[in-house]
Amino acid sequence: MSSRYGGYMGKVLKINLTTQEVSEYPFSDEERKLYIGGKMMAAKILGDHLKGTESPFSEENLLVITTGPLTGSGAPSSSRFNISTLSPQTGYITSSNCGGHFGYYLKKAGLDALVLTGRCEKPAWIEIQNEKVVFHDAEDIWGMKTSETQAALDDKLRMKNGRVRKNGKICIGPAGENLVLYSCIVSNERVSGRGGTGAVMGWMRLKAVCASGNREVPVHDKEKMVKHTQKWFRYLRKHPLTGNQLPKLGTAGLVSAMQMKHILSTKNYTYGQYDEFEKVSGEELAEKYNIVNKGCLTCPIRCARTVEVDGQQVKGPELETLVLLGSGILNSDLPSILRWNYELDELGMDTISCANTISYAMEANEKGLWDNGLQFSRTEELSRIFEDIAYRRGIGDELALGSRRLSEKYGGKEFAIHAKGMELAAYEPRKAVGLGLGYATSNRGGCHLNGGYLVILEGLGLSIDQTTYHGKADLTMLFQDLMEMISASGQCLFTSYAFFPTPLMNHPNAWYTKMINKVLPYCGAVVRLINKYPEIAHMHLPVFHHTKGFEYTTGMKMKFGDYIRCGERGYNLERQINRRFGVDADRDTLPGRLTRTLQDPKDPKSKVPLEKMKKVYYHARGWDRNGLPTERTLRKLKISSGVPSEVK
Amino acid sequence: MVQVKIYGVARLKAGVGTFTREASTADELLGMIPNITKKEAKDLVLLVNGKPAGRHTRLKDGDEVVLLAPAGGG
Numbered sequence: 001m002s003s004r005y006g007g008y009m010g011k012v013l014k015i016n017l018t019t020q021e022v023s024e025y026p027f028s029d030e031e032r033k034l035y036i037g038g039k040m041m042a043a044k045i046l047g048d049h050l051k052g053t054e055s056p057f058s059e060e061n062l063l064v065i066t067t068g069p070l071t072g073s074g075a076p077s078s079s080r081f082n083i084s085t086l087s088p089q090t091g092y093i094t095s096s097n098c099g100g101h102f103g104y105y106l107k108k109a110g111l112d113a114l115v116l117t118g119r120c121e122k123p124a125w126i127e128i129q130n131e132k133v134v135f136h137d138a139e140d141i142w143g144m145k146t147s148e149t150q151a152a153l154d155d156k157l158r159m160k161n162g163r164v165r166k167n168g169k170i171c172i173g174p175a176g177e178n179l180v181l182y183s184c185i186v187s188n189e190r191v192s193g194r195g196g197t198g199a200v201m202g203w204m205r206l207k208a209v210c211a212s213g214n215r216e217v218p219v220h221d222k223e224k225m226v227k228h229t230q231k232w233f234r235y236l237r238k239h240p241l242t243g244n245q246l247p248k249l250g251t252a253g254l255v256s257a258m259q260m261k262h263i264l265s266t267k268n269y270t271y272g273q274y275d276e277f278e279k280v281s282g283e284e285l286a287e288k289y290n291i292v293n294k295g296c297l298t299c300p301i302r303c304a305r306t307v308e309v310d311g312q313q314v315k316g317p318e319l320e321t322l323v324l325l326g327s328g329i330l331n332s333d334l335p336s337i338l339r340w341n342y343e344l345d346e347l348g349m350d351t352i353s354c355a356n357t358i359s360y361a362m363e364a365n366e367k368g369l370w371d372n373g374l375q376f377s378r379t380e381e382l383s384r385i386f387e388d389i390a391y392r393r394g395i396g397d398e399l400a401l402g403s404r405r406l407s408e409k410y411g412g413k414e415f416a417i418h419a420k421g422m423e424l425a426a427y428e429p430r431k432a433v434g435l436g437l438g439y440a441t442s443n444r445g446g447c448h449l450n451g452g453y454l455v456i457l458e459g460l461g462l463s464i465d466q467t468t469y470h471g472k473a474d475l476t477m478l479f480q481d482l483m484e485m486i487s488a489s490g491q492c493l494f495t496s497y498a499f500f501p502t503p504l505m506n507h508p509n510a511w512y513t514k515m516i517n518k519v520l521p522y523c524g525a526v527v528r529l530i531n532k533y534p535e536i537a538h539m540h541l542p543v544f545h546h547t548k549g550f551e552y553t554t555g556m557k558m559k560f561g562d563y564i565r566c567g568e569r570g571y572n573l574e575r576q577i578n579r580r581f582g583v584d585a586d587r588d589t590l591p592g593r594l595t596r597t598l599q600d601p602k603d604p605k606s607k608v609p610l611e612k613m614k615k616v617y618y619h620a621r622g623w624d625r626n627g628l629p630t631e632r633t634l635r636k637l638k639i640s641s642g643v644p645s646e647v648k
Numbered sequence: 649m650v651q652v653k654i655y656g657v658a659r660l661k662a663g664v665g666t667f668t669r670e671a672s673t674a675d676e677l678l679g680m681i682p683n684i685t686k687k688e689a690k691d692l693v694l695l696v697n698g699k700p701a702g703r704h705t706r707l708k709d710g711d712e713v714v715l716l717a718p719a720g721g722g
Contacts, residue, residue: 241720248657251722256655260695260714283659303721319722426722448722461720463700496718505718508693509702539657 003029004221007069009112010038011321012045015126015133017204017210018059018118022133025115033556034638036066037112038488039095040570042084043164045115047573051643052580056088056196057179057203059118065170065209066113068490071103072217073225073471073553076232077492079104079297081187083170085346087195087444088181089402090421092578094195094444097487098170099296099374100187102211105168109213120205125153126169130213139206146173146186147345153210167212175390176202180400181446182353182423183390189304189315190296193350195422195444220555228552232545234302239498240505241461246303246442246494247293251319252282254460255295258323260604261459261466262599266327267376268359269417272428274327279354280334282319289338292314301494309342315339317351323426324355329362330376343383347390353402354389358382358421360403360416367588370410414592419446420583429590430599432458434472436608437617440588443574447492452479457520461500464510464520467605471521473616474528481531481567488570489550501543534561534568569637572621572629576639583629588614650677650707655716658684658692675703677713692717 002010014025021557027041035044042064054060063085070078081103087094106114111133123138141152149171168187175183176198183198184191185376189209192198219225237243246251255277258264262272285305291313295302305316317325317337323346325337362372372395374385398406402601403423407416411525418425422445429436435458438451448455454476458466475577486496504513530537537560540547550558575583589595599606618625622633634641649668659665662682670700671677674696693702695714707713 059713240718245657245717245719246721253656254722257716257719260655260693260698260716278665281655283655286660324699360695453722456720461718494721500720507691508718509690 003006003032004563005029005032005069005554006218007073008032009107009110009215009217011131012115013111013115013131013133013464014115014117016118017116017120017124017206018511020135025113025579027112035573036485036566036570037068037071038080038082038490039084039097040484040488040566040573041113041220041569042066042082042095042152042481043093043577045113046084046086048644049342050086050577050580052582054086054628056086056091056200061086061200063116063197063200063204064113065106065116067107068488069554070549071490072107073219073490074229074298075225075491075553076229076236077296077299077301077495078490078491079299080487080492081106082487083192083197085195085197085200087422088179088199089196090445092443092445092581092583093574094197094418094422095450095574096185096192096194096197097493098185098187098192099299099492100168100190100192101297102168102170102187103490104297105166105211105213107217108215110215111211114209116204116206119203123205123207125210126206126210127157128209128211130215142177143174143209146171146348147346149173149208150188153208153222157210157212162637165212167210171207171208171211172198172201173346173390175348178390178392178400180389180392181402182350182357183348184350186348189345191345193352194447196350198348199521214272219553223553225549225552228545228548232332232549233300235545236495236498238420239502241497241500242301242494249282249286250293250303250305250316252285252305252317252322254319255281255322256283257460262431263428263455263459264327265323265392265426267330268328268363268415268426269428269593271524272431276332276389279328279332280322280326280337283318284334285322289334289533296492299492301492303494307338309339309612314342315345320426321351321355324352324359328355328359328426329379331379333379336379340382340386343386347386349386349390352387352425356417357399357403357406357455358385360406360412361399363415364406364410364412367412369412370406370561386410415590417446417593419590420587422446427455428599430606431466433467433469433608433613434458434476436594436610437472437476437613440590440614441476441617443571443578449483450480452476452483454479456497456500459504462513462520463567467603468521468615469609471524471527474524474531474620475520476617477620478527478564480571481564483567484570485563485567486546488566489546495546499544524616527617529618530564534564537561537564569639572633573639576629576634579628580643584626585614585618588627590620649709651712652677652681653712653714654681655714656719658715658717671707673703673707674701674705674713677707678703681715689715
C-alpha cells in the first residue's frame with residue numbers, strides 16, 4: 001500500500017514474533033490524514049486492538065514503532081521515532097519518543113512503522129533491509145549491555161568489504177531482559193526512556209531491531225521544502241533558546257534557573273531549592289566536564305553533551321538525570337552522576353523513574369517504613385544498587401517495581417512521586433502549578449512534555465505567576481495538543497521552544513514582556529477560544545515553521561489551527577484508549593505532598609490546586625466531570641467511541 | 649560590597665560566575681559585569697536576595713544579586 005502524500009513510505013509491517021509471520025498492516029491515507037504518524041499513528045493502531053482487558057506482558061499487547069512524515073525529510077531535528085505500547089509501569093498506553101538514527105533508517109528501509117506482536121520462542125533480533133525482514137538468533141548477545149550489544153550487531157552487519165552497513169538500531173539491556181518495569185530501549189546513545197517499553201521488548205524476547213536500506217523519503221514539494229528548511233535552520237540557530245542556551249549548556253543549563261524559581265526538586269520533592277545546586281549545574285558540567293556537543297541527524301540544536309567516564313567518551317546527563325540523581329537524593333558529586341548516567345544507559349533503565357524510586361526508598365527508610373539501608377546523601381553503593389535492579393537481585397528486585405508499587409507495599413503514598421504509576425520529571429510543581437496539572441493529566445503518567453511543559457511559561461522562558469491557577473488549564477491544553485502534533489510529525493519537541501518570539505526571550509525586562517507575563521494567566525478565555533475553534537487560526541504563524549514544513553513535505557493542508565486540532569485528536573484518542581483500562585478523573589492525581597503540603601509554609605499558594613484546575617481543564621477539553629471525552633467531543637474529532645470489535 | 653552571581657549562558661560570556669562589586673543601585677551594577685555590556689546586562693533577569701528586582705532597586709552592603717537569562721528545554 002503506497003501513499004499519495006509525501007513524507008510517507010506508504011508501508012507498515014506487522015511482525016508476529018511467535019510465528020515469525022510478516023504481513024503488511026493496512027494503514028490508509030484517510031487514516032494518515034487523521035492520525036499523521038508517530039505517537040498518534042501508534043495510538044490509532046493500539047486503539048484498534050486493545051479492548052481494556054489486556055496485560056502489558058501478554059501476547060495481546062503490541063509494541064508499535066512509528067516514524068512521522070517529517071522523519072528523514074531533512075527538516076530540522078527530524079530524525080525522531082516513537083515507541084508506544086501498553087505500559088507495564090502504568091497499565092495504560094505509553095509513548096516514548098527518541099532521536100538518534102533509527103527513525104531515519106527505518107524509513108530508508110521503506111517503512112513508516114512496525115507493529116510487533118507475540119513472543120519469540122527464544123531470544124531473537126530482527127534485521128530489516130529494504131522492507132525485507134530476517135529473524136536472527138540472539139542467544140549470543142542476550143545478557144549484553146546496550147553498547148556491547150550494538151557493537152556486536154555492527155559486527156554482524158559487516159559486508160564482504162569489511163565495512164559495516166549503514167544502519168539504525170534499537171536494543172534493550174539486561175534491565176529489559178529481566179523485566180524491570182521502567183527499563184528503556186536504547187538507540188545508539190539516545191534513549192526511548194519512559195514508560196517501560198524496554199520491559200515489553202524484553203518480555204517479547206526481542207533483543208534488538210536493525211534497519212537499513214536505500215529508499216528515499218518522498219517530499220511533496222522539494223524545492224519549497226529546501227528553501228523553507230534553510231530558513232527554519234537559520235531561525236533555530238538565531239533563537240536564544242535553540243541557538244544559544246541549548247547548544248551551549250544543554251538541558252542541564254536549566255538547573256540554576258530552576259533553583260532561582262524554586263522548582264528544583266530536592267530530597268524527593270520535599271523542597272524546591274538545593275544549597276549545593278551549583279556543583280551539579282549545567283554551568284559546572286559545561287565548564288569542567290563537557291568535551292563536545294552532539295546532536296541527532298539534521299539537528300541544529302545539538303543539545304547532547306559528551307563527557308569522559310573511565311577514559312572513554314560517553315553521553316553526558318540530561319537535566320532530569322542531573323537533578324534527580326543530584327538534588328533529588330542530596331548528592332552534589334557531579335562525577336558520580338556522569339558515571340551513573342552511563343551505567344543506567346548501559347543497563348537500559350529510565351534514569352527518571354529509577355532515580356525517583358531510589359529517592360522514595362531513601363525517604364521510606366528515613367521514616368522507618370522500610371528498612372532498606374538507603375540514605376539521602378549516602379551514594380557509595382548506588383552503582384551496585386543499579387546493577388541489582390537490572391539483574392533483579394536482593395533489594396534491587398523490589399526497586400525494579402517503581403515507587404507506586406513500593407508505596408502500596410510499604411506505605412508512604414504521600415511521597416511516592418508519580419502520576420498514574422510513572423514517576424515525575426525533575427520540575428517541582430508546587431511553584432509551577434500548571435505543570436502540576438500537566439503531570440496529572442498526561443496520558444502516559446508523570447511526564448513534563450506529554451503534560452504540556454507549561455513550566456516554560458512559569459519561570460523559565462517567561463515569568464507568569466507560578467502559583468496562580470488562572471489560565472493554566474487552557475494553556476495546558478493548548479501546549480499539550482501542540483506538542484502532541486510536533487511529536488506525531490516526527491520532530492523533536494525542542495523545536496517548539498522557538499515558538500516564543502525572540503524579543504520576549506532576549507528582553508525579559510522589556511515592557512511588552514512584562515505585560516505578557518502579567519496578562520497571560522488572565523487570557524484563559526482567549527486561549528480557550530483558540531482551543532475550541534482552532535479553525536480561526538487559519539494561517540501560518542511566522543514564529544512557527546512547522547505547519548509550512550508539514551505542508552511542503554506531505555502535501556496536506558495544515559494551517560496552525562489544523563495543526564492544533566490534529567494534536568487534540570491524538571490527545572483524546574490516547575485518553576479514550578486509557579478509558580478502557582479504567583482512566584478517569586480519579587486517576588488524574590498527584591501525590592499528597594504536592595497537593596496538600598506547602599512547599600513554603602509562609603506561602604499558602606505553594607501547592608498544586610489540582611482539583612480546581614482539573615475542573616476547568618475537563619470543561620475546556622470537552623470532557624465530562626469524570627474526565628472522560630463526551631460523545632460530542634469524540635464526534636467532533638472523528639474518534640470512534642467503541643471498543644474494537646475485531647482485530648485488524 | 650554586593651555579591652554578584654551569574655548563571656546560564658551569561659556566565660559563559662562573562663567568564664566568571666561569582667564576584668563582588670561596590671554599587672548602590674542595580675542599574676549601576678549592570679555596568680560592572682565583565683565582558684558584558686550594560687545594554688546586554690539590562691536584558692538579564694535580575695534577582696536581589698532571591699526576589700525579582702528591577703534596575704532601580706537599591707542595593708545595600710551584603711546583598712546577593714543574581715543575573716540569568718530566560719531558558720527552556722528539558
